[in-house]
Amino acid sequence: MPSLRQIRRRIRSVQNIAKVTRAMELVAASKMRRAQAAALAARPYAERMRWVLADLAETAHLLEPEQLHPLLRRRPEVRTVEVIFITPDRGLCGGLPANLNRRAAQFVLEVGKPVRIVAVGRKGRDFFLRTGHEVVADFIGLGDRPAYDDILPIARIAMDDYVSGAADEVYLLYARFVSTTVQRPEVFKLLPVEPPTEAVTWRYDYIYEPDRETVLAELLPRYVERQIYEAVLEAVASEQSARMVAMRNATDNANGLIRDLTLLLNKVRQEVITKELLEITAGVEALKAART
Amino acid sequence: MPLKVEVITAERVVYTADDVDSVTLPGVVGELTVLPRHAPLMTMLQPGIMRIVRRGQEEEMAVHGGFLEVMGDRVTVLADAAERAEELDVERAEAARRRAQERLAERRAEAVDMAVAEAALRRALVRLKLAERTRRRRPSP
Numbered sequence: 297m298p299s300l301r302q303i304r305r306r307i308r309s310v311q312n313i314a315k316v317t318r319a320m321e322l323v324a325a326s327k328m329r330r331a332q333a334a335a336l337a338a339r340p341y342a343e344r345m346r347w348v349l350a351d352l353a354e355t356a357h358l359l360e361p362e363q364l365h366p367l368l369r370r371r372p373e374v375r376t377v378e379v380i381f382i383t384p385d386r387g388l389c390g391g392l393p394a395n396l397n398r399r400a401a402q403f404v405l406e407v408g409k410p411v412r413i414v415a416v417g418r419k420g421r422d423f424f425l426r427t428g429h430e431v432v433a434d435f436i437g438l439g440d441r442p443a444y445d446d447i448l449p450i451a452r453i454a455m456d457d458y459v460s461g462a463a464d465e466v467y468l469l470y471a472r473f474v475s476t477t478v479q480r481p482e483v484f485k486l487l488p489v490e491p492p493t494e495a496v497t498w499r500y501d502y503i504y505e506p507d508r509e510t511v512l513a514e515l516l517p518r519y520v521e522r523q524i525y526e527a528v529l530e531a532v533a534s535e536q537s538a539r540m541v542a543m544r545n546a547t548d549n550a551n552g553l554i555r556d557l558t559l560l561l562n563k564v565r566q567e568v569i570t571k572e573l574l575e576i577t578a579g580v581e582a583l584k585a586a587r588t
Numbered sequence: 589m590p591l592k593v594e595v596i597t598a599e600r601v602v603y604t605a606d607d608v609d610s611v612t613l614p615g616v617v618g619e620l621t622v623l624p625r626h627a628p629l630m631t632m633l634q635p636g637i638m639r640i641v642r643r644g645q646e647e648e649m650a651v652h653g654g655f656l657e658v659m660g661d662r663v664t665v666l667a668d669a670a671e672r673a674e675e676l677d678v679e680r681a682e683a684a685r686r687r688a689q690e691r692l693a694e695r696r697a698e699a700v701d702m703a704v705a706e707a708a709l710r711r712a713l714v715r716l717k718l719a720e721r722t723r724r725r726r727p728s729p
Contacts, residue, residue, distance in 0.1 A: 337600045344596065344664055348630065348657060444598045502659075505617050505631035514632055515655065518668075525598055 300568065303561045307554055314550035320388065321543035327440050328476070328536035334441070335473070335529040342526060345519055349491055351502070352512045365509075367455065367516045370488050371464040378412040378432075378463035379403065380454060380486065382470035382527055383420030384535040385436060390542035392471060392479060392535060393419035399481035400469055404429070412463055414453060416528070440536070442528050444521075451521040458487045470527040471534035477541055479534035486523055489516060589624045593640060595649065595665045602670045603649065605642055611663055612639040613656055622656075622663055629658040633667070635714045637721075648673050650718045652711045669711070673722040676715055685712035 298306075383396050397420065404411045415421035415434040424431050433453055438446055457463040466487035471479040504511050593611055595603035612621040614636025622629075635652045654667035688709035692702065 334599070338598055340594070340601055341596045341598050341666060344657070344666055348655070348666075502628045502630040502657075505615060505629070511630055511632060511655070522598060 298560075298564070300561065300564055303557055303564060307557045307561065310550050310553050310557065314547050314554065317543045317546040317550060321540055321547060324536045324540035324543060328533055328540055330441065331529060331533035331536055332473070335526070335533055338526060338529060342522055345515070345522055349489075349515060349519055352491075352508065352515065365513055365516055366459045367487060367489050367520065368491070374409065374464040376410045376412060376463050377407050378414060378454065378457055378466045380414045380416060380450060380466065380468050380524065380527075381420040381424075382468070382531040383415070383417035383423075384531075384538075385418040385438070387419070388542060389535055389539035390545075392538040393423075395479075396420060396469070396471055396481050397423040399483070400424075401427075403467075403469060403483060412457070414450065416450060417531075438528065438532075440532060442525075442532065444525055447525050447528055448521060451517070451524050454486060454524070455517060455520060463487075468524065468527045470531045471538075473530045473533040473537065476537045479538055484523070484527065486520060489519060589661055591622065591624055591661050591663050593663045593665075595638070595651070595667060595670050597654075597667050597670050602667070603640070603672065605640070607642060608663070609641045609643070611641075613651070613665070614638070615656065622658055624661055626658050626663075628660075629656065631656050633665070635710045637714065637718050638665070638670075648718055648721065650676070650711075650714045652714065671715065671718075673718055676719045676722075678716070678719045681712045681715035681719065684708055685716060688712060 379400070381396075381400055383393055387393065400413075400420065400423070411429075412432045413420075413424050413429060415424060415431050416438065418436050421431055421434045421436065435450055454463075454466045458466055465485065468482075468484040468486050470482060470484075472482040474480050590606065591608040591611065592606040593603065593608045594601065610621055610623050612619060614634050616632045616634050619636075620631070633651055633654050633656055635650075638649045638651045640647045640649065650671050650673075651665060651667045652669040654665060654670075657664045657666070688705045691705040692709065
């Protein structure tokens with residue numbers, strides 16, 4: 297049976313932990329809201345871009361492969377695959393990094409070809425380094441509010457590797473934000489660009505300035521950047537909501553522990569009092585007996 | 589019929605209004621003005637100042653490259669970056685201009701860096717120009 301003082305000390309330390317996890321929960325909740333708002337604010341741009349791209353790519357199938365823009369051109373044979381693997385930098389967000397790493401490992405096995413890893417986030421990078429897999433580039437410290445400019449180097453690497461032939465396909469692997477409690481690892485094919493086939497209900501004969509090919513050539517890299525940015529924003533929202541839920545559970549557990557410990561404390565205290573009373577009455581009885 | 593205008597960057601919607609009279613933008617092939625009943629148009633933009641006339645009121649904005657799409661009475665600007673005059677940070681733009689000029693003056697850097705510095709300089713100049721014009725029209729208190 298632990299002493300009263302030990303139990304009290306234990307309760308205090310659990311209370312402190314509960315305070316910390318509660319604070320982290322609140323911080324994660326507000327960051328999550330911001331990340332969701334950022335993802336939402338970015339949506340109109342993406343939507344427009346898809347329309348325009350769908351319109352531009354309309355004639356793509358009429359062209360010979362070598363006339364196509366390099367980012368649209370498919371490789372007849374896929375020898376090397378590149379994955380942009382987006383993970384959190386920090387832990388304390390439940391099973392999210394583990395789920396992502398598992399999915400990434402599974403992906404590497406499925407592909408069965410050399411896979412170049414571009415790690416965005418510490419958790420994924422460390423995972424591949426631990427397993428002895430080569431990581432061709434890493435981006436650590438994007439933070440909770442990534443700016444568009446922050447992801448440009450990532451897009452640069454992906455497009456350069458694709459065009460130079462270092463990779464024949466490029467994928468994005470990130471945590472899709474389904475809901476506050478559900479984040480699903482998702483694999484998305486980034487390159488070659490597959491023009492959206494959304495049903496366009498109207499057809500405008502645009503005047504292109506300077507001309508169609510130039511506009512398409514300018515638009516495609518931005519489209520790729522855009523996809524990466526969107527994935528990064530989703531990943532941030534996922535990370536924060538995973539952390540929020542994990543921290544809420546931790547706070548609940550801590551409070552449960554405090555309840556149990558308080559019960560134990562009271563029980564022990566009662567026992568101590570009972571014991572003392574017993575000793576006192578026994579002492580009194582003994583004195584009485586001695587006197588008579 | 590008025591124009592519906594949206595200025596959108598990857599990060600946010602910068603400007604939106606649906607009762608605009610005319611929009612003047614820096615297209616790659618030259619400055620152009622969009623009035624109601626314009627033909628469908630898709631053009632690239634260069635860094636410069638965009639002018640929106642809404643109910644006779646003029647507003648100016650800095651846009652740094654991107655695309656302009658006109659269809660029907662909808663004018664959509666997909667800008668790489670854009671700021672309204674009141675959002676401009678003059679000191680930051682000034683600092684950016686100095687930095688870019690220094691880097692360009694060095695001339696040792698690689699071609700890529702030079703291009704980046706040049707683009708940064710162009711953006712800074714557009715911002716400063718817009719700030720200058722806004723200041724002149726509305727003398728600061």
